[in-house]
Amino acid sequence: MSSAPTCAQVLMRLLREYQVEKVFGIPGVHTIELYRGLPGSDLQHITPRHEQGAAFMADGYARASGRPGVCFLITGPGLTNAATAMAQAYSDSVPMLVISAVNRREDLGMGRGRLHELPRQSDASRGFCIWQHTLTQAEQLPEVIARAFQLLSSSRPGPVHIEIPIDLFSASMPGRLEDYRASPQPQLPAAGAVAIATATEWLQGAERPAILLGGGAQAAGAEATRLAEKLAAPVFLSLAAKGVVDERHPLCGGANLSFDCARARVENADVILAVGTELAETDRNLVRDNYAFKGRLIRVDIDPAQLVCNARPDLAICADARETLKQLDDTLSARGEGVRKVAEEELAQILRDCRGEWWDGSEARFPWVEALRAALPEDGILVTDSTQLAYNTNHALPLYSPRSHLTCTTGYGTLGFALPAAIGARLSGGREVLALIGDGGLMFTLGELAVAVEQQLPLPILVWNNAGYGEIRDFMDEAEVPQEGVNLRTPDFVALARSFGAEGCRIDKPEQLGSAVAEALNRKTPTLIEITAP
Incomplete structure (x- = not known):
């Protein structure tokens, strides 16, 4: 009869079940038992030279692949060393799962001067994580990991921090290791019929529409391109969205919103479709003034808080970017080739004018x-x-x-x-x-x-x-x-x-x-x- 699996072994099993392939981390005295669960798990461990490097590697892995990057960190300094990189991932909405140790449960909050002790360690990460959780019972692990991946896959992403007391890594778990499976991932939300009908009416009737894409539209490049072609509308990208639409496309204005001529085209549009963007100064390469939209603003974002951030929308759609653009593509009719040709020529001139605004050097x-x-x-x-x-x-x-x-x-x-x-x-x-x-x-x-x-x-x-x-x-x-x-x-x-x-x-x-x-x-x-x- 095989022995009961440990909490660490179940963690590794669940990570593989959720399609994790690589983890980035530096082992320490508090994570020895965590690492006991690594051999045989089919996870590849990458050892950086600093925990900040671990989190930056996880960040780059996530941005390039679209899958969460995963870090293993020790108690106290492991987490604080990674804090800057985690905060960068939070700011840029990058999916990251950070598993850290924390002192034994009987020592939490007691101030006994234990090794790596950080008073209220969970508070240190809460300000730059979309969710933070302290495991208190080993049996809670499957539900906690399931919650983490639900958040990372179906809401505005960012770092999730789960801290595990060091006495739980070797705790026995019920059942067999192979019985632990991933939970089904949710279907991303689509826009409601009334919102799509309103957006379609406004966009179809627009004479000078424009499209703004942010980092939340990373998976919607093909849909955004088709929509731009149908509407004969220029597409401008935030820095987080560079490459989402091929910048060789004659309707792509690239990441040029820091220049007055590109910004003026957007502000003077009669209907603006802004998808997955904060409309923040960092989207515009530190042009501080908010947009002065003269036309109707349609905002699409999976995060309801972002729908009113930096600019008040005339229509707010809380839904997945790709699904919403698919819905709009199904309802909109294509404009004539002549209209599109005029839009392409206008954008080409705008991009030539942008070069005249480049800063010194x-x-x-x-x-x-x-x-x-x-x-x-x-x-x-x-x-x-x-x-x-x-x-x-x-x-x-x-x-x-x-x-x-x-x-x-x-x-x-x-x-x-x-x-x-x-x-x-x-x-x-x-x-x-x-x-x-x-x-x-x-x-x-x-x-x-x-x-x-x-x-x-x-x-x-x-x-x-x-x-x-x-x-x-x-x-x-x-x-x-x-x-x-x-x-x-x-x-x-x-x-x-x-x-x-x-x-x-x-x-x-x-x-x-x-x-x-x-x-x-x-x-x-x-x-x-x-x-x-x-």
């Missing part, structure tokens, strides 16, 4: 943007950190498919995201990945280069080296503030890369980028490509 960096587009495989994923060149790629580098733009330049806006997130993205499937990070940001998470070496990832890591925090330096100069704290001593990045077992090279001309990236993609190890910024 953009034109000098544009050859690098063009070289990067040529080097990036057509279906490749670009992962960017907060660095000068990335602010230009946000609007000037076209992307062709959903989940191809992973960036921390929006929302929470941390540094150090790109390297570990690119590792997670590359581990999520067969798509090729390029990371773009500044010299300052790279130093936040440089240790994760070791993980890319261990995993033998053909990952080009482009380091934009301007010897400091260049963007902040520019802002200080513009504000006539003396440069303090922004000029840094940088190491020899190429030598550092080689010390990790990676490849490294240094370039200073855009025309050198293509061959450097091509060679990197053909290796079985990461390549750090240091770019001497002009």
